[in-house]
Amino acid sequence: MASTALPTPEQPRTSAPVTETSREAAPPSVRAWVDEIAALTTPDRIVWCTGSEDERQRLLDEMVLAGTLIALDPALRPGSYLARSDPDDVARVEDRTFICSRTADEAGPTNNWVDPEQMRSRLRDVFAGSMRGRTMYVVPFSMGPIGSPLAKFGVQITDSPYVVVSMGVMTRMGTTALERITEAAGWVPAVHSVGAPLVEGAVDVPWPCNATKYISHFPETREIWSFGSAYGGNALLAKKAFALRIASVIARDEGWLAEHMLILKVTNPRGRVFHAVAAFPSACGKTNLAMLRPTIPGWTVETIGDDIAWLAEDADGRLRAINPEAGFFGVAPDTSRSTNETAIETLWGNTIFTNVALDDNNDVWWEGMTDTVPDHLLDWRGADWTPSSSTPAAHPNSRFTVAAAQCPSIADDWDDPRGVVIDAIIFGGRRATNVPLVVEARDWEHGVYLGATISSERTAAAEGTLGELRRDPFAMVPFCGYNMADYWAHWLAVGESLQARGTAPRIFQVNWFRKGENGRFLWPGFGENSRVLAWILDRVDGTASAVDSPLGLMPAPGALNLDGLSLTEGARESLFEVDRASWIAEVDSTELFLEGFGSRVPAQLTDQLGELRSRLLG
Numbered sequence: 001m002a003s004t005a006l007p008t009p010e011q012p013r014t015s016a017p018v019t020e021t022s023r024e025a026a027p028p029s030v031r032a033w034v035d036e037i038a039a040l041t042t043p044d045r046i047v048w049c050t051g052s053e054d055e056r057q058r059l060l061d062e063m064v065l066a067g068t069l070i071a072l073d074p075a076l077r078p079g080s081y082l083a084r085s086d087p088d089d090v091a092r093v094e095d096r097t098f099i100c101s102r103t104a105d106e107a108g109p110t111n112n113w114v115d116p117e118q119m120r121s122r123l124r125d126v127f128a129g130s131m132r133g134r135t136m137y138v139v140p141f142s143m144g145p146i147g148s149p150l151a152k153f154g155v156q157i158t159d160s161p162y163v164v165v166s167m168g169v170m171t172r173m174g175t176t177a178l179e180r181i182t183e184a185a186g187w188v189p190a191v192h193s194v195g196a197p198l199v200e201g202a203v204d205v206p207w208p209c210n211a212t213k214y215i216s217h218f219p220e221t222r223e224i225w226s227f228g229s230a231y232g233g234n235a236l237l238a239k240k241a242f243a244l245r246i247a248s249v250i251a252r253d254e255g256w257l258a259e260h261m262l263i264l265k266v267t268n269p270r271g272r273v274f275h276a277v278a279a280f281p282s283a284c285g286k287t288n289l290a291m292l293r294p295t296i297p298g299w300t301v302e303t304i305g306d307d308i309a310w311l312a313e314d315a316d317g318r319l320r321a322i323n324p325e326a327g328f329f330g331v332a333p334d335t336s337r338s339t340n341e342t343a344i345e346t347l348w349g350n351t352i353f354t355n356v357a358l359d360d361n362n363d364v365w366w367e368g369m370t371d372t373v374p375d376h377l378l379d380w381r382g383a384d385w386t387p388s389s390s391t392p393a394a395h396p397n398s399r400f401t402v403a404a405a406q407c408p409s410i411a412d413d414w415d416d417p418r419g420v421v422i423d424a425i426i427f428g429g430r431r432a433t434n435v436p437l438v439v440e441a442r443d444w445e446h447g448v449y450l451g452a453t454i455s456s457e458r459t460a461a462a463e464g465t466l467g468e469l470r471r472d473p474f475a476m477v478p479f480c481g482y483n484m485a486d487y488w489a490h491w492l493a494v495g496e497s498l499q500a501r502g503t504a505p506r507i508f509q510v511n512w513f514r515k516g517e518n519g520r521f522l523w524p525g526f527g528e529n530s531r532v533l534a535w536i537l538d539r540v541d542g543t544a545s546a547v548d549s550p551l552g553l554m555p556a557p558g559a560l561n562l563d564g565l566s567l568t569e570g571a572r573e574s575l576f577e578v579d580r581a582s583w584i585a586e587v588d589s590t591e592l593f594l595e596g597f598g599s600r601v602p603a604q605l606t607d608q609l610g611e612l613r614s615r616l617l618g
């Protein structure tokens with residue numbers, strides 16, 4: 001692979017030099033698009049990223065010089081860095097995220113819709129000259145193992161080196177991807193600018209961004225345009241923007257599924273291997289479940305993906321999943337040896353941390369990382385912090401970016417181009433009340449109803465009021481690129497095909513977050529969630545018994561392994577309690593929610609709602 005010489009700051013800023021080696025590998029449509037975006041955004045230089053180690057190290061070194069990154073002590077955490085974002089650029093901005101389909105109806109009531117022509121003209125205005133004084137990086141990438149029938153290509157243009165380096169961790173990035181992009185295979189164009197042009201003589205800031213933000217998606221032309229933010233899902237466009245919002249539309253058209261799901265591999269004490277996917281809203285436990293260390297003997301859990309799954313029926317009619325990503329962009333706070341030892345071990349080095357605290361040894365710290373709190377830190381803003389400070393040391397949405405291959409529990413088939421056969425689908429959310437620890441859906445339609453009616457308390461992963469209950473069907477509300485009711489219909493259609501072949505995975509709902517009267521979690525969670533996984537997979541295996549309830553099938557007495565677990569008095573009962581009055585209220589509110597989608601709601605879901613109501617009344 002050719003390694004590209006990045007222009008040094010001494011090079012002339014006016015001639016827009018281009019690194020020809022990589023450009024030559026690009027198909028004409030990619031070159032023409034890069035030229036067009038360069039003409040619009042007028043960067044000083046263009047760099048085609050190769051994905052080489054050399055290139056990565058040079059970008060890291062440049063960012064250290066620019067103050068964007070702080071190098072951590074290499075003896076404590078080799079190859080690792082801390083980035084402090086602008087204090088106003090710390091999470092996904094859902095109210096500035098737009099789905100610009102032809103009509104508002106196609107985007108549906110859960111998306112912000114703007115007429116595509118109107119958005120294009122706004123974007124032309126803000127992107128005009130937006131890269132002045134900066135380098136424009138061309139970042140080709142593959143989502144999914146290169147060569148997998150399920151993989152897709154994209155090219156991101158960005159003026160943020162932080163984004164380039166992060167994309168290098170999160171995707172298969174560089175020349176190897178570019179060389180495989182063909183006009184026939186297609187590729188998704190994604191334009192990103194921090195929106196902070198440097199006029200002559202201006203001094204740059206460590207984290208350039210803009211108060212005005214646009215995270216825009218054009219589903220029909222499969223385009224992404226992101227302006228004003230360098231943070232996570234706003235800026236790493238391969239992730240939520242491509243692999244979920246645009247991919248969900250492609251998946252609808254091509255008959256597969258693009259989901260906000262972790263993928264794990266579980267081996268039971270008898271040696272049978274299962275694969276499961278689970279959809280939980282942002283900051284509700286996907287990364288933790290994907291890296292779970294079982295507390296019950298004989299069970300092994302391995303990691304395949306922690307955030308996104310692409311699922312498609314194979315030639316034998318089985319549902320297979322790939323993890324389209326190559327890294328983890330995980331929540332730091334509360335990650336500790338006792339909650340997620342696997343993550344702690346993954347983060348030994350080669351990690352970029354964003355918005356965590358810096359300790360006096362030049363290493364990172366966040367709330368919940370250790371039992372003892374350091375006496376002194378620099379908080380995520382870089383200000384002195386002591387245990388008596390009134391604000392958290394790490395931002396609640398602070399994150400780590402690290403290669404999946406570095407995870408000690410990564411499964412040997414994690415990057416199998418064929419994907420893995422899925423045995424169980426799990427839906428969950430963060431619910432202090434009502435939702436039991438685990439229920440099994442009666443059938444696929446009931447499972448789709450469970451997914452469609454997820455509600456969850458808001459977390460710090462997106463701007464908004466923490467703790468407020470919101471509907472988040474399939475954990476996809478922020479990520480579905482089209483009308484959510486049509487998405488449900490798509491899930492029903494996929495299920496019909498699988499059911500006809502007898503290969504449909506079973507569907508379950510879980511809730512780790514139910515609280516007792518004292519306001520404490522009833523369930524210890526984390527590694528103990530292996531007990532719930534064991535029941536789920538024993539159900540798939542045909543060896544666990546269940547009892548009927550109005551909400552679905554629940555573990556029969558004794559079927560959920562609670563050996564050696566000291567739950568508080570009455571917790572077992574409370575975890576599975578079905579309070580009929582509050583459930584009837586929940587059904588009423590679900591009915592209103594479904595009505596918001598009008599006549600597009602599939603009849604199967606309104607039927608499910610009716611059946612649930614009569615079971616509750618019966």
Ligand SMILES: Nc1nc2c(ncn2[C@@H]2O[C@H](COP(=O)(O)OP(=O)(O)OP(=O)(O)O)[C@@H](O)[C@H]2O)c(=O)[nH]1
Pocket residue numbers: 280281282283284285286287288289306307329330331333334335339461512513521524525526529
């Ligand atoms: N009580 C409890 N908390 C949990 C459990 N699993 C995860 N959490 C906490 O929930 C928060 C988010 O967990 P993650 O696993 O990072 O969530 P995620 O779904 O991967 O989040 P995104 O990466 O934003 O999509 C962390 O603070 C975890 O410590 C659990 O089983 N019980």
Ligand SMILES: O=C([O-])CC(=O)C(=O)O
Pocket residue numbers: 091092231232233234239240281282283307329461462
């Ligand atoms: O996209 C992001 O910024 C982080 C993330 O994984 C999520 O919010 O689900």
Ligand SMILES: [Mn+2]
Pocket residue numbers: 283286287306307329330331
């Ligand atoms: Mn995660």
